[in-house]
Amino acid sequence: xxxxxxxxxxxxxxxxxxxxxxxxxxxxxxxxxxxxxxxxxxxxxxxxxxxxxxxxxxxxxxxxxxxxxxxxxxxxxxxxxxxxxxxxxxxxxxxxxxxxxxxxxxxxxxxxxxxxxxxxxxxxxxxxxxxxxxxxxxxxxxxxxxxxxxxxxxxxxxxxxxxxxxxxxxxxxxxxxxxxxxxxxxxxxxxxxxxxxxxxxxxxxxxxxxxxxxxxxxxxxxxxxxxxxxxxxxxxxxxxxxxxxxxxxxxxxxxxxxxxxxxxxxxxxxxxxxxxxxxxxxxxxxxxxxxxxxxxxxxxxxxxxxxxxxxxxxxxxxxxxxxxxxxxxxxxxxxxxxxxxxxxxxxxxxxxxxxxxxxxxxxxxxxxxxxxxxxxxxxxxxxxxxxxxxxxxxxxxxxxxxxxxxxxxxxxxxxxxxxxxxxxxxxxxxxxxxxxxxxxxxxxxxxxxxxxxxxxxxxxxxxxxxxxxxxxxxxxxxxxxxxxxxxxxxxxxxxxxxxxxxxxxxxxxxxxxxxxxxxxx
DNA sequence: CTGGGGAAGGGGCCC
DNA sequence: CGGGCCCCTTCCCCA
Numbered sequence: 001x002x003x004x005x006x007x008x009x010x011x012x013x014x015x016x017x018x019x020x021x022x023x024x025x026x027x028x029x030x031x032x033x034x035x036x037x038x039x040x041x042x043x044x045x046x047x048x049x050x051x052x053x054x055x056x057x058x059x060x061x062x063x064x065x066x067x068x069x070x071x072x073x074x075x076x077x078x079x080x081x082x083x084x085x086x087x088x089x090x091x092x093x094x095x096x097x098x099x100x101x102x103x104x105x106x107x108x109x110x111x112x113x114x115x116x117x118x119x120x121x122x123x124x125x126x127x128x129x130x131x132x133x134x135x136x137x138x139x140x141x142x143x144x145x146x147x148x149x150x151x152x153x154x155x156x157x158x159x160x161x162x163x164x165x166x167x168x169x170x171x172x173x174x175x176x177x178x179x180x181x182x183x184x185x186x187x188x189x190x191x192x193x194x195x196x197x198x199x200x201x202x203x204x205x206x207x208x209x210x211x212x213x214x215x216x217x218x219x220x221x222x223x224x225x226x227x228x229x230x231x232x233x234x235x236x237x238x239x240x241x242x243x244x245x246x247x248x249x250x251x252x253x254x255x256x257x258x259x260x261x262x263x264x265x266x267x268x269x270x271x272x273x274x275x276x277x278x279x280x281x282x283x284x285x286x287x288x289x290x291x292x293x294x295x296x297x298x299x300x301x302x303x304x305x306x307x308x309x310x311x312x313x314x315x316x317x318x319x320x321x322x323x324x325x326x327x328x329x330x331x332x333x334x335x336x337x338x339x340x341x342x343x344x345x346x347x348x349x350x351x352x353x354x355x356x357x358x359x360x361x362x363x364x365x366x367x368x369x370x371x372x373x374x375x376x377x378x379x380x381x382x383x384x385x386x387x388x389x390x391x392x393x394x395x396x397x398x399x400x401x402x403x404x405x406x407x408x409x410x411x412x413x414x415x416x417x418x419x420x421x422x423x424x425x426x427x428x429x430x431x432x433x434x435x436x437x438x439x440x441x442x443x444x445x446x447x448x449x450x451x452x453x454x455x456x457x458x459x460x461x462x463x464x465x466x467x468x469x470x471x472x473x474x475x476x477x478x479x480x481x482x483x484x485x486x487x488x489x490x491x492x493x494x495x496x497x498x499x500x501x502x503x504x505x506x507x508x509x510x511x512x513x514x515x516x517x518x519x520x521x
Numbered sequence: 522c523t524g525g526g527g528a529a530g531g532g533g534c535c536c
Numbered sequence: 537c538g539g540g541c542c543c544c545t546t547c548c549c550c551a
Contacts, residue, residue: 418533424537425533432532446530452539453531460529474527480542481528488526502524508545509524516523 411426412419415433420426428450431437437447439454443461448454456478459465465475467482471489476482484506487493493503495510499518504510 420533429533449531450539451537452541455539457530476527478529479540483542485527505525507543509526511545513524 410419411421411423413426413430413433415430418426418429420429431449437449439448439451440446441448441454441457441461443458446457448457459477465477467476467479468474469476469482469485469489471486474485476485487505493505495504495507496502497504497510497513497518499514502513504513
């Protein structure tokens with residue numbers, strides 16, 4: 001019996017020892033793992049800190065450069081009284097392959113019952129890796145007119161990092177819209193700036209995005225399948241910032257570019273555009289601005305919703321703005337004359353003169369802004385003080401104007417201010433400016449901006465001529481050509497020279513006739 | 522040289 | 537969104 005007791009005691013002791021040893025082992029393992037985790041966490045935190053500092057350094061650098069450029073532009077532009085435009089091969093060489101979109105910018109201004117500007121802080125800026133970055137700026141205003149003359153952007157994180165500060169003023173004379181002068185109840189404008197990383201990692205999303213999306217859906221267009229993408233860029237995690245920081249300094253934002261007061265130069269009609277060939281992309285227009293430049297990275301498209309109007313810019317075009325160059329480059333069709341028209345008219349037409357981004361907000365029916373995203377190929381400036389004569393010309397063309405007079409046409413082209421009834425249309429139209437030609441002929445490598453143009457062109461290769469003249473058996477590949485041909489038989493000459501009365505079957509004949517015979521009139 | 526005509530590209534509207 | 541349609545424009549050729 002006693003032996004049995006001793007045996008049990010020994011067993012208990014052994015088990016206790018074993019249990020203690022096991023616990024010790026477990027504790028040791030836990031401690032080791034914990035130490036590893038702690039180490040990893042510490043390292044991650046250090047990495048985050050390093051990245052944050054790197055970002056801040058980049059932002060500081062960009063802000064400094066932009067400020068310098070802004071100062072340069074201030075010195076250059078205000079004294080000028082003439083406008084000049086230079087365009088070099090704006091569209092030539094634009095190919096879909098070359099024109100890959102790498103980032104995005106959006107500015108939207110729409111009415112809302114707010115006057116609170118929000119600005120989301122950029123989270124991901126990876127300049128070195130060429131990661132695309134989308135910049136989304138949404139400006140909501142209850143009354144664009146009220147908010148018009150002076151609009152300021154205030155960054156959410158402005159207090160944290162005043163280097164982010166920016167200032168957008170949209171008209172002259174500037175009207176104090178600083179938050180410091182407006183009571184919260186008076187706030188009628190809400191602005192948000194969202195910078196969306198092109199990487200699938202992080203997306204900054206403003207609180208107004210949802211509202212804007214809803215607004216888009218109400219803009220008379222079928223909800224654009226791409227609308228969401230336009231605003232969100234990618235389905236990444238969303239962070240949101242908001243604050244009511246101080247008024248921002250012009251041109252200090254390193255990650256987004258805006259039309260700033262100094263950039264707009266209210267009342268100054270001087271417009272110097274320089275579109276150059278980008279050696280990295282073949283012939284590709286660039287608008288360059290000394291004001292913008294390195295502040296932004298890659299961009300894909302830009303959208304402006306202005307008082308129920310949206311302007312969106314598909315743009316990876318390395319647009320550049322060069323205020324110093326005044327010569328004109330060659331462009332065979334359309335836009336060069338439009339730019340010239342703008343230049344000319346801007347000297348005499350106060351309306352045109354006010355088509356600066358500043359006035360755009362004020363004018364309500366025009367949109368003009370500037371952005372300076374850049375991509376790996378160069379700097380991008382966006383400024384669309386251009387081509388304001390398009391509307392006049394469109395009106396001259398049988399009243400098929402697309403001007404923003406109609407409330408239905410709230411989607412404005414960032415480049416020429418033309419109004420369109422829906423987002424898809426303005427996207428399509430803006431290919432005119434961006435030179436995007438996504439449809440290429442497999443037989444001759446020609447590229448077209450619209451698919452039906454490509455299909456029409458391909459009849460050149462197929463020889464298909466489905467339209468035959470009932471009078472002479474002549475055949476045409478296009479109906480409009482048959483229609484024109486029919487005038488040969490009908491003798492229709494609807495275009496009469498106002499100077500000599502001579503009549504022509506085509507407007508172009510009349511034009512050439514007048515140029516040659518009545519050019520002095 | 523001028524005008525006529527055809528061919529083709531570009532842009533916008535509409536369905 | 538694709539495609540038809542229309543208009544404008546330029547280029548080229550020819551009489």
